[in-house]
Amino acid sequence: MIDKLLAPPPELDYGIRVDKYHQIGEEYSRHCRELAGLAPDGRVLDVGCGFAPLAAGLTSYLSPEGSYVGIDAVPNGVEWASRTISPHYPNFRFAWIDAYNQTYRPNGRLDPRSYRFPFEDDEFDLVYMRSVFTHMLPDDVENYLSEVRRVMKPGGRSLITYFLLNSESTRLMGGEGSFINFPHDYGVYSKHYPGPEGSIAYREGHVRELYRQVGLTIVGPIHFGYWCGRESGRSSQDIIIATKQEKG
Template structure:
């Protein structure tokens, strides 16, 4: 459940922090609506405070960063990295000059769908940050585009850079009894027909376009790196279920 005690302040996104239309369209969905939706989850689910040190893994064109510019104090800070150069360049040239505690950098990681010329693999990438640096880490629509070796490495890296007692909010497509039943009934907007032992993907030609993971596998893998789910899991509408919070499944992981 969302925490009713966590009050979400009203924020107004300045027009000068809206990327050009072509960049907004490149990430899909509404820039403002999705950004403010997850800003609400950061506070209601994770209890994010204005003076925390935050990492955005897969920051894109700043959709999550922009609402946070109106919330984080001067004592707080934000770091983000992404593989799409155009998005990072815009964030560096528009957001950082106005908010010096917001910094962005590009990771040249291979992704068949988003960065086919990338030079590094997600399975080997070391986040460019020191150990135990962040209070709060979040990944939105990242684990839905990474294959198992990358998932394992990212969970390891999240655990490394997050402070003891810190939290990570992540989204995923989780395969469990409920979602598998919906898939079998043809209710899902995604057709995960390529089946492997612990995961499925929807497109044989572009596996990383949409990847779903067996829930037990995902949670056990997180546990290996000291990340334990803080219940409940907020299941999404992606598989066709009628009772949901968002599109993707949302998990809050705490570092022991």
């Protein structure tokens, strides 16, 4: 259970649904354990952590030998989490990175097409991104995915969520039970509405090819979500687990 005191104040929210904080924290902490095999002494990187619901969800799971780092382009969440979570859990750290995103950080100085994560190679057992590539354009996603791979330990895992377009989601999308659709087609991706990176869905084939190109191997089936109106799903968004091959 997440400590009730770990709740971001609504006035700091910048449209990322802090009202669902505990629900997301509990749910994704479970996915990290069950789908990505996160151990209590694992080292976790959360890219685009927002107010870090995953960190809250992992406070009761990670041991002092484990650790969590969250980074985000908007200072609100990481500042709040540094003040609220880190004093009680010193192995949980948060940092602001001034990366550009037209929706979230239009004045950001760092170009996401070439930004290098501030970590060494092979540092993390798990790199996690929930609902972040759903707001990033193809060149940015390509660079971030190759950075995800670089900082993963060989044999480590990534857990990343998407809205994936395939024949099933395209057929269901927009119908009864679907809560978002992507009518604006830009080739490998489609947008919910034209303009900035509001919500973006990628073609499944494009994403699979990108993983192959950067050297990440998708583990097991993709865990398709119920965003498009599927009757069942692990989560609302689609979840891809991948690994970086051991050396040699």
